[in-house]
Amino acid sequence: MGHRLLPGKPELYHGKEKSRPYFEGWYFKQASDKGTVSVIVGVFRTENKSDETAFIQLLLASGKSYYFEYPFEAFSAKTDTFEVKVGANKFSMERIELDIDQDGVRVKAEISFSGIVPLKTNFVSPSIMGPFSYLPRMQCNHGILSLTHRANGTMKIDREQYLFEDAHGYIEKDWGEAFPSRWIWMQCNDDKVSLMCSIATIPYGAIFFTGLICVLLVDGRQYRFATYNGARVVDIKRQKGELTVKLCRGKYSLHITAGSKVFGKLIAPTTTGMNRKIEETVDATFHIVLTRRGKKVYCGSFGNGGLEMLEPELLVEKNG
Numbered sequence: 001m002g003h004r005l006l007p008g009k010p011e012l013y014h015g016k017e018k019s020r021p022y023f024e025g026w027y028f029k030q031a032s033d034k035g036t037v038s039v040i041v042g043v044f045r046t047e048n049k050s051d052e053t054a055f056i057q058l059l060l061a062s063g064k065s066y067y068f069e070y071p072f073e074a075f076s077a078k079t080d081t082f083e084v085k086v087g088a089n090k091f092s093m094e095r096i097e098l099d100i101d102q103d104g105v106r107v108k109a110e111i112s113f114s115g116i117v118p119l120k121t122n123f124v125s126p127s128i129m130g131p132f133s134y135l136p137r138m139q140c141n142h143g144i145l146s147l148t149h150r151a152n153g154t155m156k157i158d159r160e161q162y163l164f165e166d167a168h169g170y171i172e173k174d175w176g177e178a179f180p181s182r183w184i185w186m187q188c189n190d191d192k193v194s195l196m197c198s199i200a201t202i203p204y205g206a207i208f209f210t211g212l213i214c215v216l217l218v219d220g221r222q223y224r225f226a227t228y229n230g231a232r233v234v235d236i237k238r239q240k241g242e243l244t245v246k247l248c249r250g251k252y253s254l255h256i257t258a259g260s261k262v263f264g265k266l267i268a269p270t271t272t273g274m275n276r277k278i279e280e281t282v283d284a285t286f287h288i289v290l291t292r293r294g295k296k297v298y299c300g301s302f303g304n305g306g307l308e309m310l311e312p313e314l315l316v317e318k319n320g
Helices: 130-134 312-317
Strands: 022-032 035-045 053-060 065-071 075-077 083-086 089-092 095-102 105-117 140-157 160-176 183-189 194-204 207-218 221-226 232-239 242-249 252-259 264-270 273-292 295-310
Touching: 022 140, 022 273, 022 295, 035 160, 035 273, 053 083, 053 264, 053 273, 065 095, 065 105, 065 264, 095 140, 105 160, 140 194, 140 207, 160 183, 160 194, 183 242, 183 252, 183 273, 183 312, 194 242, 194 312, 207 232, 207 273, 207 295, 221 242, 221 252, 232 312, 252 295
Parallel strands: none
Antiparallel strands: 022 035, 022 160, 035 053, 053 065, 075 083, 083 089, 089 095, 095 105, 105 140, 140 160, 183 194, 183 295, 194 207, 207 221, 232 242, 242 252, 252 273, 264 273, 273 295
């Protein structure tokens, strides 16, 4: 595969010419009571250069989704700072600009970001992947670029318009060879609290293990639950569109309940292309409880959350 290894710079484009099969995608979510929209921009490269592609996906709280395909040559990325372009569409840590006219769908957007709250990092843990950031052949890598920020601007999809006024923004990304075979992804935030939790089956060489990465931002403090710091998945329960997860690390326990009745379709990468249909929502409700030695540290509820769950019951079995 051979992508660039940039442990402390997850926001940058990691791909190289010889990175095949290879995908990379950036995820922007803007959430408010007036509307929630996620925007995904990315690329996929296959052994057959004629099949490589750039793409933009949109997911609305209603469950409606859009997939716009571009030739790979329409994609460009700076090497020293995060600035990505696909055709006339621009993406950075400061703003999104969309100008799409495909298949009878017209999209225009200008959304600016301010007050970015980054993930806390150090040499041992240069990203949410921790020391795994230094491993060159992970199937799928994850980065959190902004735990929360303010999003302001407008988006128009045909005749439907979204107005974002100090909306709650969030930015993350993934890159590698393909998405895992099964995983959970949960995300919600407001201007002061943010949660991201991902649990997945991770292959590395001949071994498989259940990987956990999770961060909860509360009152300026970031609580990290991850495989590499000794955290473990205690329980996972799924009932229809609702998921309950319990995590433990030392004296701390984190209970997360998330659910939605509305899921939309997105396209995810496999080793052969952007050809796997998955379900995601940006309309999930969350309830979060953090305890220390059984005493409540934080309790809160959220709307407009992101949720994906692919065979979650099998993930907890890996933890005994």
